[in-house]
Amino acid sequence: MMIKGLLKKDLYNLSSYKASLIIIILFCGIAIIGTEAINLAPIIICTIIGMISLSTFSYDEISKSNKYILTLPTSRKEIVKEKYILAIGSTILGGIIGFILTVIVINVMNHIRAENVIHLDYESLISTTIGGMWGISLIQAIQIPSIYKWGAEKGRIQMFIMLFIMIAVVLGVGYLLIKASFNINIEMIENFMNKFGIGLFVLLMIIMYYISYKISYKIYKNKEE
């Protein structure tokens, strides 16, 4: 019940994004028509909706609402939990909208231009959607604890620094492997990913959110408002 109240507060705050969201969906629809790419919409929409859900932290900061919310019959645990429910929900919603939009636009295009049919590879579309969801869940899993620790504004800067470090580490490791002439069996990796990729990504998402939630709660439990 309390989480429902917290969710309502955040969703009412986010209702001002309604028009922007419709424009983004329209833009993605046009982009699919223009590029005939089926992998575009899930990634863009997932990222944007996922990021919008994090802006609730800024609303809370502007209105200093956390202090007031702590006077209501709820707990710090529920407050943190609600933010994760919203983040995960937004990621799933972004994935679903992106997926459905692509299917609708491609099918309408194929219906109109019967001479130039675009092959809709559902497997590839699902992989892209899960990939997009995984990407934004990684950003959310890093950013939410950062915001709890440093606040909405500083947390964003810290997140970019962390992402930059992560990319640098991945690229660095890749570079070292190439330099050391390490033999990577691409075919084996591809086979593995085709077989277990989606499940692995979903599992990783769950683990990332869980660890992130635990860290956020630990930070918020001892935070002074």
Place this chain on the structure above:
Amino acid sequence: MVNNIEIQNVSKRYKDFELKNISFNVPQGCIVGLIGENGAGKTTTIKSILNITKSEGTIKILEKDNKENEKAIKEEVGVVLDDSFLSDYLTAKQVSSIMKEFYKNWNENKYINLLKQFNLPTDKLIKDFSSGMKMKLKIATAISHNPKILILDEPTSGLDPVVRNEILDIFRKYIEEDETRSILLSSHITTDLEHISDYIVFIEKGKLIFSLPTNELLENYGIIKCSKDDFATFAKKDYITYQKGKYQYEVLTNNKNNIKNKYNITTIDKPSIEDIMLFYIKGEK
């Protein structure tokens, strides 16, 4: 007398401030005014009561420990904070829809009636409200689940005298409706408290200076204006502090009848709560 709030030896240490062993009670049917300078420790005390900040000591609300029964207690408490509310980007109507998820006893009809009574629009964003309107909305929100206790942090600061008076009337009515209710009200506008509070709790630099019934405070305290020579005859135990004026000494006592008889003084001025507060803060001993 049953106390709705009991605070015993509450302490809280920050880097640059310390709240030291604060103890006082908020009895049923009473309005207790918490006074002190900005930064004296009023908000820290309120945050400790509401368990927003972790502090040492014992706090009982409705005879229950405030940490062990936090949720149950908060169902019975309405809170108004000067600088914090749900969100400025909501309408009053949306506030009701949110609050009914938090409180089992949320009374939507009461809330809507209060909004009408306060002339507050239901579909306008709170960020476009005036300070007075925002405060009235916070109060309507705080009392619409019929709480036993109201805790208000600076509810009248920054408001004009007309709105302040309206708000004080709301508090009076709230207590009159049910004598088992209580209000703890912090303010640095002491004239407001003089009119409505039954008890005054004065905190200065994190220490409790006194917790007294308002009428006792106003009846027993007095200011004596005298010459330097007359002041020299006063024993230290007979006065609290004094202030040196250009032509005379002003002396604050908490037992004006005693000092009147002992030193044969004819005129003792009745101080306001603000005077008393200023003597404690600025006076010398």
